[in-house]
Amino acid sequence: MSELNKLKTEIKESVIHEQKDECETAESHNSCMMNRREFMLFGSAAIVSASTISLSLLPGGAHAGEAKAQVAGYPRLKIAKLSELKDNKVVDFQYPDKKKGSQCTLVKMGVEAGGGIGDKKDIVAFSTLCTHQGGPLMGTYQATDEHRTLGPCPLHLSLYDLRRHGIVASGQAYQSIPQVLLEVDGDDIYAVGMMGLLFGRHKNLLDA
Numbered sequence: 001m002s003e004l005n006k007l008k009t010e011i012k013e014s015v016i017h018e019q020k021d022e023c024e025t026a027e028s029h030n031s032c033m034m035n036r037r038e039f040m041l042f043g044s045a046a047i048v049s050a051s052t053i054s055l056s057l058l059p060g061g062a063h064a065g066e067a068k069a070q071v072a073g074y075p076r077l078k079i080a081k082l083s084e085l086k087d088n089k090v091v092d093f094q095y096p097d098k099k100k101g102s103q104c105t106l107v108k109m110g111v112e113a114g115g116g117i118g119d120k121k122d123i124v125a126f127s128t129l130c131t132h133q134g135g136p137l138m139g140t141y142q143a144t145d146e147h148r149t150l151g152p153c154p155l156h157l158s159l160y161d162l163r164r165h166g167i168v169a170s171g172q173a174y175q176s177i178p179q180v181l182l183e184v185d186g187d188d189i190y191a192v193g194m195m196g197l198l199f200g201r202h203k204n205l206l207d208a
């Protein structure tokens with residue numbers, strides 16, 4: 001190998017090594033996740049004001065833990081009562097507004113999930129419009145053994161994993177189903193933000 005090529009290889013390896021080091025600790029990994037989440041939270045919406053909430057990450061594995069997520073300009077909307085939830089029974093609602101494309105569903109899944117709230121971190125909420133071409137996912141929630149999914153979409157069979165922030169488990173979609181960020185205050189459950197862009201919108205907050 002020529003001296004020049006050797007030098008290029010050394011520089012490349014050194015950069016890869018530094019990037020790896022930056023994301024290797026749990027704390028810095030959350031920081032990496034945080035940046036991505038912030039990007040998804042803010043999207044193209046105008047940032048009106050910012051507040052911070054705690055967000056539990058994927059249960060198990062290297063991503064376990066909590067991160068702080070900034071919630072910019074989203075309404076705080078009461079959507080359910082803790083005491084009225086039953087395992088695997090969905091509660092449908094609209095968020096962040098009552099306009100087209102805002103259909104969402106909340107469910108207490110009985111198993112821990114990324115972004116879950118409550119004592120068992122098992123209460124989550126998601127959009128019910130498929131991110132592929134907007135197929136309706138309302139009523140497609142399924143609990144099978146330890147798996148909790150939304151789908152398959154009636155149009156092209158996409159299936160989303162609700163224990164892992166709504167990532168695509170199979171099918172045509174390539175974007176996670178948007179997850180509604182939740183908070184508990186006493187017996188009340190509030191929607192306070194959203195990760196991911198709702199299908200059919202160029203920004204989640206249409207009036208922002």
Ligand code: FES
Binds near residue numbers: 171
């Ligand atoms: S619209 Fe849902 S998979 Fe295509």
